[in-house]
Amino acid sequence: MSASASTQSPAGELSAPHPTLTVYNTLSKKKEPFRTVQAGKVGVYLCGPTVYDKAHIGHMVGPVIFDCIKRYLKYCGYDVTWVVNITDVDDKLINKANERGISMLDVAEENIADYNGNLTALGVDQIDHFPRATECMDEIIAIIQSLVDNGYAYESAGDVYFDVAKDREYGKLSNRTLDQVQGDGGGGADRKRSAADFALWKSAKPGEPAWDSPWAKGRPGWHIECSAMSKKLLGETFDIHGGGLDLVFPHHENEIAQSECCHGKTFATYWAHNGLLRRDANAGKIGGRAERTGDATEAPAEEQVSGKMSRSKGAGGLATLIAKQGGERIRFFLLRTHYRSTVLFSEEAIEEAAIGLESFYRLFKRYHRITKGDFYHLQARAHRTEGDAQPTGNETLDAAAACKARFITAMDDDFNTGGAIGELFELAKIANRYCDEKNLENGGADNATIGDLTLLMATIKELANILGIFQKAPAVAAGGSDETLGKIMPLVIDLRANARAAKNFAMADAIRDGLAPAGIKIEDRPSGAEWTGGGDGAVDKVMAMLIELRQTVRKNKDFATSDAIRDRLKEAGIVLEDRAGGTEWSRG
Numbered sequence: 001m002s003a004s005a006s007t008q009s010p011a012g013e014l015s016a017p018h019p020t021l022t023v024y025n026t027l028s029k030k031k032e033p034f035r036t037v038q039a040g041k042v043g044v045y046l047c048g049p050t051v052y053d054k055a056h057i058g059h060m061v062g063p064v065i066f067d068c069i070k071r072y073l074k075y076c077g078y079d080v081t082w083v084v085n086i087t088d089v090d091d092k093l094i095n096k097a098n099e100r101g102i103s104m105l106d107v108a109e110e111n112i113a114d115y116n117g118n119l120t121a122l123g124v125d126q127i128d129h130f131p132r133a134t135e136c137m138d139e140i141i142a143i144i145q146s147l148v149d150n151g152y153a154y155e156s157a158g159d160v161y162f163d164v165a166k167d168r169e170y171g172k173l174s175n176r177t178l179d180q181v182q183g184d185g186g187g188g189a190d191r192k193r194s195a196a197d198f199a200l201w202k203s204a205k206p207g208e209p210a211w212d213s214p215w216a217k218g219r220p221g222w223h224i225e226c227s228a229m230s231k232k233l234l235g236e237t238f239d240i241h242g243g244g245l246d247l248v249f250p251h252h253e254n255e256i257a258q259s260e261c262c263h264g265k266t267f268a269t270y271w272a273h274n275g276l277l278r279r280d281a282n283a284g285k286i287g288g289r290a291e292r293t294g295d296a297t298e299a300p301a302e303e304q305v306s307g308k309m310s311r312s313k314g315a316g317g318l319a320t321l322i323a324k325q326g327g328e329r330i331r332f333f334l335l336r337t338h339y340r341s342t343v344l345f346s347e348e349a350i351e352e353a354a355i356g357l358e359s360f361y362r363l364f365k366r367y368h369r370i371t372k373g374d375f376y377h378l379q380a381r382a383h384r385t386e387g388d389a390q391p392t393g394n395e396t397l398d399a400a401a402a403c404k405a406r407f408i409t410a411m412d413d414d415f416n417t418g419g420a421i422g423e424l425f426e427l428a429k430i431a432n433r434y435c436d437e438k439n440l441e442n443g444g445a446d447n448a449t450i451g452d453l454t455l456l457m458a459t460i461k462e463l464a465n466i467l468g469i470f471q472k473a474p475a476v477a478a479g480g481s482d483e484t485l486g487k488i489m490p491l492v493i494d495l496r497a498n499a500r501a502a503k504n505f506a507m508a509d510a511i512r513d514g515l516a517p518a519g520i521k522i523e524d525r526p527s528g529a530e531w532t533g534g535g536d537g538a539v540d541k542v543m544a545m546l547i548e549l550r551q552t553v554r555k556n557k558d559f560a561t562s563d564a565i566r567d568r569l570k571e572a573g574i575v576l577e578d579r580a581g582g583t584e585w586s587r588g
Contacts (some may be wrong), residue, residue: 014269015039020412021076023240024340026248026271027173031414036239037269042073042080043238045230045268047247048130050087050222051111052096055118055318057330057345058244058277063124064331064468065274065339065415066242070126071466072411075384083129085229086112089219094208104209108132118318121327123468131229133220137211139228140220143262144200144213152261156191158203158216164196167257173271174249181250198254200224223254227267231259241268245276275342321347329354332469335417356425358532360460361474362523363428365530367457370440371450376473378454380462384408396434397452400459403427407463417467424463431456441525484587485539487572491565492542493522493529495549498561507549514545543574547583550576 017033024031036042046066049059066082073080087093088108097104119127133140144160147153152166164170164178171177181196189195199221204210210217220228230238236259243252252271259267322330325347333353337343364375391398403423410419434453438444464470492511499507515522518541520533546565553561566576569585577584 018076020409022412022414023270023272024414025269026273032270035269036078037235037237040077040079042078042240043234044070044080044082044240044242045226045234045238046082046084046241047226047243047251048084048086049111049115050090050092051108051115052090052092054111055115057318057321059115060118060122060124060318060330061277061334061343062242062244062274063119063127064122064334065417067124067126067468068335068417068466069240069242069272069415071468072415075382075466077383077385080126081128081234082126083131083230083233084127085226086115086130086132087222087225088112088132088134089209090222114319118322121322122331123327123471126468129233131233133225133229136225136228136232137220139232140224141201141213143228143231143258144220144224146262147200147258150261152258153200154193155215158218159191159199160201160215161192161197162200162254162258162261163193164198164257165194167261169260170257171253173253173256176249176253198223198250200258223251224258226251226255227259227262230268231263236263237266238268240270240272242272242274245273248273272339274339275337277343277345279345325350325354326474328469328474329357332357332421335467335469336421337418338414338416340414341418357469357474359425360428360470361532363431364457364470366432366435366441367453369525370435370445371454373454375457375461376470378458378461380458380465382465394452396430397455399430400427400456403430404459404463411466420463420467424460424467427456427460427463431460484572484574485534485542488539488542488546488569488574489520489531491568491572492546493531494568495561495565496522497529507552510549510552511545514548515542517541518545543585547576547585551583 014035014037016039017035021034022031023034044066046062048063049055063084066084070080070082086108089104093104093107097107100107119125144153147162148155148160151163153160153162164181171181178194178196201213201215201218201220201224203216203218208219210219230241241252241255248271256267329350333350334343336353367373367375391401403426407420407423410416410423413419431453434449434456435441438449440449440453461470492515496508496511499505499511512522515531518534518538520531520538520542522529522531546569550562550565553559553565569576573587575586577586
């Protein structure tokens with residue numbers, strides 16, 4: 001696809017509809033069969049951040065959702081180009097730069113790096129282009145000039161405004177009339193023909209960053225930037241425009257007006273708006289199936305926007321949240337509900353989501369114990385048409401195929417990730433039940449049963465790939481998992497096993513009690529004990545338990561155990577130093 005050419009056919013006709021996929025369109029207020037501007041290709045534009053400060057969790061909702069949407073469209077056979085813009089020139093950026101005494105560019109670069117790091121932690125890796133407003137000034141000025149030349153915009157004292165009264169369809173996205181539109185207001189109100197008119201170009205004040213233009217040195221208005229960047233990379237008409245519900249008005253309404261008046265054709269076929277994050281003090285119970293299935297149950301748009309969680313209402317510290325909870329937990333939490341629904345945020349809710357993830361992690365370990373295979377290295381189908389399952393007469397495999405079919409049906413229904421995740425839990429239950437029924441961990445495994453189990457696990461991998469979860473083992477994927485913990489827990493397990501073998505139940509109980517504050521549980525299995533859990537501060541808490549345990553065995557003159565603890569910790573990269581005030585530890 002050319003970066004600058006329109007993808008629309010000369011006649012402006014859309015492709016034949018997908019046979020099963022429907023998408024809710026904010027413009028029509030209904031679900032519509034999915035049709036594309038160019039057969040087999042999809043152009044997606046998502047409004048990205050204004051990078052004047054560090055990202056908060058609200059900035060991740062859209063990217064996580066659209067990362068999943070692109071994955072599913074690719075699974076359906078489409079060639080997808082996904083663009084997320086960066087607003088790197090804005091009043092807030094200028095104010096932040098002045099406040100900190102650095103350049104606007106430095107502020108932007110610092111916060112772009114933070115934003116990209118957070119995307120990586122949450123597994124968002126499907127974005128194709130990150131255009132910046134400052135890199136698209138020629139395209140921005142060209143669109144503004146076209147609007148002026150054709151009477152849709154006017155210059156006033158160096159500023160340029162879009163004349164809303166000239167667009168007879170203005171308000172069609174947000175269902176507002178001109179009488180309901182307040183416009184930008186502010187210091188430019190006296191230079192406008194109408195309060196509803198919005199700025200396309202702003203003349204610069206002394207000392208502000210500015211670019212040359214036919215009107216005055218200045219910078220673009222917010223809305224025109226997205227029209228220019230989407231046209232540059234996706235063409236004059238593209239398929240899906242996304243963003244948060246708070247952007248419907250004025251941002252997306254104004255994008256439509258300026259783009260369609262400039263080009264005389266549809267700007268975007270589908271408008272997909274995600275629900276907003278709201279803070280919730282009470283986490284709900286998570287079960288096997290998603291909390292919401294089917295159609296989204298939304299609060300009214302005004303209520304969602306007024307109650308949304310933003311930096312001004314206490315959102316922040318995303319990097320800290322990722323370090324504490326791990327990116328996969330947060331991604332899973334955001335995908336549990338339908339994307340158009342309001343998301344009630346709390347750390348307790350993320351912890352609840354983590355309980356569901358742990359059930360999958362235990363299954364993956366079980367698969368490894370039985371087969372010695374690694375779930376994360378399984379080869380899975382990449383397209384929905386590959387190897388369509390036919391009834392086999394194998395009750396277990398047929399049940400799994402039915403789950404997969406329901407998963408796809410949910411995703412076909414306006415990308416219902418909540419319903420899809422429910423089917424993923426059902427698949428895990430089927431796999432665990434198969435292991436139990438066939439007694440696979442106690443001598444029941446043979447080539448046939450291992451083959452069937454591997455097919456079950458490959459189906460889970462196939463569907464998990466669509467959601468963008470289980471891409472890496474949790475110790476690697478979760479930002480909150482300390483690598484050191486994985487090195488010291490084998491020592492803890494061995495100490496507990498030795499204590500139980502020696503009938504030293506006091507020591508075994510001390511180890512169990514010492515792990516509880518770290519959020520760690522040990523499960524005894526025929527093949528040996530395994531541990532799960534951990535999180536923020538877990539290493540410190542486990543080390544405190546081990547130091548106390550070492551002091552106890554030294555008092556009991558069990559120097560062999562004391563030395564074993566010291567030596568094993570040294571192998572794990574931890575050095576113990578005995579001082580007058582007690583024992584201290586450090587990473588060597």
